[in-house]
Amino acid sequence: MNKYTIRKMRKSEVEIALNWAAKEGWNPGLNDAQIFYDADPEGFFVGEYEGEIVAVGSAVCYDENYAFCGLYIVAPEHRGKGFGLALTKARLAYCEDRNIGIDGVLENVEVYQSVGYKPYYMNHRFTVLAKRNRAKNPFVREFKESDLQEVLSYDRQCFPAARQHFLRSWIYQENARVLLYFERDLLLGYAVRRKCVEGYKVGPLFADNEEIAKEIFLAIQDDIEGQKIILDVPGNNLPAMNLVKDFAMEEIFATMRMYQRDLPAISHEKIFAITTFELG
Incomplete structure (x- = not known):
């Protein structure tokens, strides 16, 4: 992990996250990159390993009380190495003491619970x-x-x-x-x-x-x-x-x-x- 760093995402890099989302089958909107980023330009993060982006995620703070984390993807070849969890902790820190929502993939619910999230109901596509x-x-x-x-x-x-x-x-x-x-x-x-x-x-x-x-x-x-x-x-x-x-x-x-x-x-x-x- 000593070669792994987390930083704020540049606007030009949001397309990387949306392209990854498309490959995951999430079917993003054609204008999502611009609109998502503009919702909170400080709330988008990348994790880099040896200079390569290996994880992405957002943490949009809507006001002083509420935030929503999403667009969370780790490159398939780098999963299971702790990169995603470190990125999640950085996003939680950015949101401070707000109530934070997520739509977590079902196979990772226990991981999200380990960092304080509580499950309430399912959203169905x-x-x-x-x-x-x-x-x-x-x-x-x-x-x-x-x-x-x-x-x-x-x-x-x-x-x-x-x-x-x-x-x-x-x-x-x-x-x-x-x-x-x-x-x-x-x-x-x-x-x-x-x-x-x-x-x-x-x-x-x-x-x-x-x-x-x-x-x-x-x-x-x-x-x-x-x-x-x-x-x-x-x-x-x-x-x-x-x-x-x-x-x-x-x-x-x-x-x-x-x-x-x-x-x-x-x-x-x-x-x-x-x-x-x-x-x-």
Whole structure:
């Protein structure tokens, strides 16, 4: 380990992490590198062994109370050497005493527990081929710039910290589609769809109830018929799990949502798809 050093990731190196993520089958979004890094430029780390990058990971601090660690990969030929654990400890130190969340791969749950993480529930990745929705719901419409503040307020119900900077970038990214559900001038749900290496991911999908989530999900796939569409669904929300059954979606991956402290006090019942495994 004496030839192993940990340092902050340079912006140009985020593509390395996303390329590794693609090779792992994580199917990152086409714009993820820029948006992820800009969420917290000080929160991205690399581990180097003899001058070669062998481990990567992020630790995005959203505010003084909450952070999320992700994008954690060790090069396959260097696994089992302690490089990843050292990188994890460096990221934990960066987050200081915040409550820290992760979506940990299931085979490493015990490792995460050894550094203080507690498991709370599983997040499940589901996929299906998009279908055209013939019946248009009058309550579902495209995002407009004047909607931003309402979206930010709604998002805060479902996420443990305000994330204005990240969400602006997420909504306005190239090739994104953002749909809102308004009824009686009240925002009752929204979703963001982004283009990925393969197909499209919808995240977040936040809604007041299952029926609203269903209407948003129907509408957000009607222009990409036949393309792969992906949802990352929290297992602690039974209506969300019912939703993927209604659409006959196939589960292809799962993680364990873990926190250093307690489960955040947010509206879990409104989370039908998380934003990303990497940033929470």
